[in-house]
Amino acid sequence: MSGQEAHQPNLVPGKPNVDNKLPGWRELTPGGVITEPGNAREFVTGDWGVVRPEWHEKYCIQCLFCWVACPDNAVEVEDGRVVGFDYAHCKGCGVCAHQCPGKVVEGQRRKAIEMKAEADFARQDRGEA
Numbered sequence: 001m002s003g004q005e006a007h008q009p010n011l012v013p014g015k016p017n018v019d020n021k022l023p024g025w026r027e028l029t030p031g032g033v034i035t036e037p038g039n040a041r042e043f044v045t046g047d048w049g050v051v052r053p054e055w056h057e058k059y060c061i062q063c064l065f066c067w068v069a070c071p072d073n074a075v076e077v078e079d080g081r082v083v084g085f086d087y088a089h090c091k092g093c094g095v096c097a098h099q100c101p102g103k104v105v106e107g108q109r110r111k112a113i114e115m116k117a118e119a120d121f122a123r124q125d126r127g128e129a
Helices: 065-069 095-099 118-125
Strands: 051-055 075-078 081-085 103-105 108-110 113-117
Touching: 051 081, 051 118, 065 075, 065 095, 095 113, 113 118
Parallel strands: none
Antiparallel strands: 051 113, 075 081, 103 108
16 A cells, blocks of 8 residues: 555445445455554454364473464463463464474373364363363
8 A cells, every 4th residue: 555545435345335336446445454563462363263272281391392383372481381372362273283292101102282172171161071
């Protein structure tokens, strides 16, 4: 938009504007555009997913691969250590679980992060699991 504000007529979707014409692409408000820097935290997106990560601290080697790979900045880190997940912003993509090397326990690799269905968390919250 080269420093100028886009012309934004008062439009109602599917209705003609005052000129009796449907808006062109230049008149529409862009979707998915960040209009102000640093505003991503304002948008709660954690309810988009059907799965979410479950973190097992005892298997975590604190490599922070999950934190680096997370596209939503949903891995919570304090003093250089993973402490949990920000489920309000986690979309459940599973990148963290995929990157997690885990720890070898009794000859078996145990991942510190596993993806679980939201329904499993709901059952657990109700004490059914």
